[in-house]
Amino acid sequence: MPAQVTKEAPDFTADAVVGEEFQQIKLSDYRGKKYVVLFFYPLDFTFVCPTEIVAFSDRIKDFHDRGAEVLGCSVDSKFSHLAWIQSPREKGGLGGLGYPLVADLTKKISADYGVLLDGGIALRGTFIIDLKGVVRAITIHDLPIGRSVDETLRVLDALQYSETHQGEVCPAGWTKGGATIKAGVKESKAYFEKAAKK
Numbered sequence: 001m002p003a004q005v006t007k008e009a010p011d012f013t014a015d016a017v018v019g020e021e022f023q024q025i026k027l028s029d030y031r032g033k034k035y036v037v038l039f040f041y042p043l044d045f046t047f048v049c050p051t052e053i054v055a056f057s058d059r060i061k062d063f064h065d066r067g068a069e070v071l072g073c074s075v076d077s078k079f080s081h082l083a084w085i086q087s088p089r090e091k092g093g094l095g096g097l098g099y100p101l102v103a104d105l106t107k108k109i110s111a112d113y114g115v116l117l118d119g120g121i122a123l124r125g126t127f128i129i130d131l132k133g134v135v136r137a138i139t140i141h142d143l144p145i146g147r148s149v150d151e152t153l154r155v156l157d158a159l160q161y162s163e164t165h166q167g168e169v170c171p172a173g174w175t176k177g178g179a180t181i182k183a184g185v186k187e188s189k190a191y192f193e194k195a196a197k198k
Contacts, residue, residue, distance in 0.1 A: 002111070002112060002113055002114025002115075003112065003113045003114055003127060003135050003138065004135060004138075005135050005136060005137065005138055006134065006135070006136075007134065007135055008133050008134055008135075009027060009036075009038075009127065009129045009133055009134065009135045010027075010109075010112035010113060011026070011027050011028045011133075012025075012026070012027050012102075012108070012109045012112070013025070013026045013027075014073075014102050014103060014104060014109060015078045015102075015103045015105075016071075016078065016081075016100040016101060016102045016103060017078055017081040017082050017085055017097075017100065017101045017103075018100045019097075020082065020085060020086065022078050022082075023100070025071065025100055025102055027071075027129075027133075028133060030069060030129075030133075031131070031132065031133040032131055032132075033131070034067055034068060034069045034131070035066065035067055035068035035069070035128065035129065035130055035131060035156065035159075035160075036068065036069055036070075036071060036127075036128075036129040037056075037063060037068055037069070037070045037071070037126065037127070037128055037129075037152060037156065038071045038073065038113075038126075038127045038129060039052075039056070039070070039071070039072055039073070039124070039125065039126045039127070039147070039152075040072075040073050040074065040110055040113065040115045040122040040123065040124065040125040040126075041053065041072065041073075041074050041122065041124055042074065042121040042122055042123075042124070042143055043074055043075070043076060043121055044074060044076040044080045044081060044083075044084045045080070045084055045092065047092075048124075048143075048144065048145075048146045049074075050084075050089075050092055050093070050094060051146055052124070052146050052147055052149075053072055053094055053097070053101075054089065054094060054095070055149045056070050056072065056098075056099065056149055056152075057094070057096075057097050057098040057099065058098075059149050059153070060098035060099055062153055063099075063153070063156075066153070066156055066157070066160065068156060069099065070098075070099040071099065071100050071101075071102055072097075072099065072100070072101045072102065073101070073102040073103075073104050073109060073110070073122070074101075074102075074103075074104060074121075074122060075104050075105065075107050075110060075120065075121055075122060076103060076104075076105070077103050077105050078103040080103075081101040081103060085097050085101065104122075107120060110122040113125055113127060114140075115140060121143075123140050123141065123142065123143065124140065124141035124142070124143065124145065124146070124147055125138065125139070125140045125141075126138070126139045126140075126147055126152055128152070128155060128156055128159060130159065130163070136159050137155050137159065139151075139152075139155075154174070154175055157175070157176045158170040158174055161176070161180070165180065167182060167183050167184075168180040168181065168182060168183065169181050169183050171191070171195075179191060179194065179195075
């Protein structure tokens, strides 16, 4: 059974490029310490992928400020990852990176997360994993569709808000500081009455 919301995230230990060094990453090492945003992309040295990978890197402080680590993952080798990281952005490279890129050469991680295509590459899957190691959100895009870092941060904010405000839920499009809904038949009416007047 691939990764599912409300279920424990499939653990893995894999080679990764961190900065410009090779290291082993174990997902469960983050448990109790960090939220994890794990995202999959099809292949190194492609076209949409660098735009996403660079966008996450440019916003890495926003994730760290929320107690989250970002992990990128594809079916490429650690050597391919390193070469791409060392390539300049103006040539389609990554020009350095602020988070680890995981090498899934065996394709087991991609398969465990349900994003592996028959052709052997991964869809653009994004998984938000909480402090207990539980998957709390999954978004999967087809190959030609890039994802939004802003939306990933918005969902992370909503998750963290709901964890610290029991009995409140976040409506569609909710952003930090926005109105929430009291989770009850009577209690929720205050939100809906106010929303109807807008």
